[in-house]
Amino acid sequence: MVNDTTLLLDLDGVSVIRVERCEDGGRRVHLATADASARACPACGVFASRVKGSATTRPRDLPYGERGLEFVWHKRRWWCREPACPRKSFTEQIPQIPAGARLTGRLRSAAGGRIRDAGSTVIQAARDLHLSWPTVMDAFKAASRQVLEAPLPEVEVLGIDETRRGRPRWEKHPDSGKWQLTRDRWHTGFVDAHGCGGLLGQIEGRTVADVLAWLSTTPLTWRNSIRHVAIDMSATYRAAIRTGLPHATVVVDHFHIVQLANKMLSLVRRRTAAELRGRRGRATDPEWKARRRLLRNREDLTDEQFAKMWNPLLDEGKIGQTLLTAWIAKE
Incomplete structure (x- = not known):
């Protein structure tokens, strides 16, 4: 029967002999080997039957309480009697504390x-x-x-996007004397955009070859399970998808679509004001006052806010009508 102290320690392969209080207030736990497989020779696997001597180690484990525990493992050294085994002797070891280990496996x-x-x-x-x-x-x-090293989870919607990391590094080639890029500041990330797989991979670079190189490391069955690929408006990523995932449907994520639409709306506003007014917009111009509301969705505007945007522009003539037409197109 296992004593209560051993159960409290919950470290498979050893048993608690005794526990003593140290001078600094900590606790020292003396352990003995309780796993019979610890007598198996690590080289040949034959169980030893002759004891050569004893050894004492002090492996460290997870902290217990405020001061933790100090382990003292009293184990034996065995003779390996197998004639063909190159290992003549060995000390006991368990999966949680291999031979020569100073830390338990669960602490690592x-x-x-x-x-x-x-x-x-x-x-x-x-x-x-x-x-x-x-x-x-x-x-x-x-x-x-x-x-x-774990297999990738099945993904139906693959997300691909770029991330800036640090600064680029250039080094001069020793033979040609030309400077070449050795570390790219742009990385490409692959994520499970619809499921719970999270980040699937990240590589250095954002070229077509970089994306195809990562896709080539994945199983064919995994690539065939992808139905859609979400990207920003990148022609590079689109070309890589057309080559590496020809069966997948390319989808531009909602954020970048709205961002592009708002950029075009601001461009129309500045261009129309320059053409019809012959100058840049001013704070007194109705289109300048409405510039913030033009970038918002209709459902995010109250009726009062919508009226303050719509009515002044509608009364402004061609400038207002052009902007309202662009806003409707954006919506």
Whole structure:
């Protein structure tokens, strides 16, 4: 039967021998190996039967309470009696604490998970878990590989957009002497725009070749499941989709459509004022007073706001009629 202290610790493969209070107020937990498979030789897998000696390690685990726990693991060193095995002796190990490990597996997983899943920084996770920055960074890399190596979820609507990251870097070619771009400031992100898959991938660059290179790394069955691709009004991304996903329907996202329509409306306003008034707009002009409301949707305008925009422009003649026609087209 497992004692209550061992159940409270909940660390598979070891049992609690005793717990003692340290001089600084902390608690020291003495552990013994409780997993019979720890006697298996890591080289040949044969169970050892002859004890060579004993060893003591102090692995670190997740914090418990305000001061945490100090582990002392009393384990044995075994002789491997298999003649063909190159390993003559070995110490006990369990999945949570491999041989030579100073941290338990769940402590490493918790450190990497705080950054990968909880959005914590490396330095903050190191402070919270009392670990060094390189240790936490290595744990984060291991946790990230689990996500990167996992199969992509099925996606029906793929979103592609660009992101600016840092500054570009140029280096001179040693042979030709020409400057060449070695780090692009633009990255391309691929997201699940309709489901819950989140960020699927991110690559450096935003050319047709960059997008096709990423698509070529995905399975054909995954690409065939994509029905729509949402992009901004980028001819580059559209050309890449036509080549890499010819069966998918290209969809321009709503934000960029509205943005382009509002840009054209502002262009019509400035151009019409310049042609008919022979100057730039002024604060006293009705079209200048209505410039903010012209960029808003009808459902976002109250009846009073709509009347303040519509009536003065309607009475302004050709300038107002042109702007109202453009506004109706935008809507």
